[in-house]
Amino acid sequence: MSNFTLNAGSTVVFVVRGDVVVKTNVTQADGVYIVGGTFKDYDDTQGKSRGTSPYKLTINGAVYAHAFDLSAFLSDLCGAPACDNDQNPTDLVVFQPKYLVALSQMIGSPSVSWQEVAP
Numbered sequence: 001m002s003n004f005t006l007n008a009g010s011t012v013v014f015v016v017r018g019d020v021v022v023k024t025n026v027t028q029a030d031g032v033y034i035v036g037g038t039f040k041d042y043d044d045t046q047g048k049s050r051g052t053s054p055y056k057l058t059i060n061g062a063v064y065a066h067a068f069d070l071s072a073f074l075s076d077l078c079g080a081p082a083c084d085n086d087q088n089p090t091d092l093v094v095f096q097p098k099y100l101v102a103l104s105q106m107i108g109s110p111s112v113s114w115q116e117v118a119p
Contacts, residue, residue, distance in 0.1 A: 012032070039069070061094075062096070
C-alpha cells in the first residue's frame with residue numbers, strides 16, 4: 001500500500017473481515033477502517049518481531065478493530081534529536097467523524113432509545 005489521501009469532500013470506509021497491515025513506508029492512510037481481525041502498523045515480512053520506521057503514520061478518520069498490534073517504533077533515522085516513541089509516537093489518528101456521517105445513509109446508524117425508568 002502507498003499513501004492514501006482524500007480530497008476535502010471525499011469519504012471512504014473500509015470494512016475488512018480479516019487483518020489490515022500497513023507497510024512501514026506508508027505515512028498517511030485517510031479514512032475509517034473497521035477491521036474484524038487485527039490492525040497492524042508495520043509489515044513483518046522480513047521476520048522482525050517489531051517494525052522500525054523513520055516515518056510517522058497519520059490516519060485522518062478512525063480505526064475500529066477487534067485487536068491492535070501497534071508495535072512499530074521510530075528508528076534513529078526519524079530526524080528528531082531523539083527518536084523517543086514516548087515523546088514522538090509512531091502513530092497519530094486524527095478522529096474525523098465526517099467519514100461516518102457522510103456515509104450514514106449507506107452504512108446506517110445505530111438506533112438509540114432513551115427512556116426514564118421509575119426506581
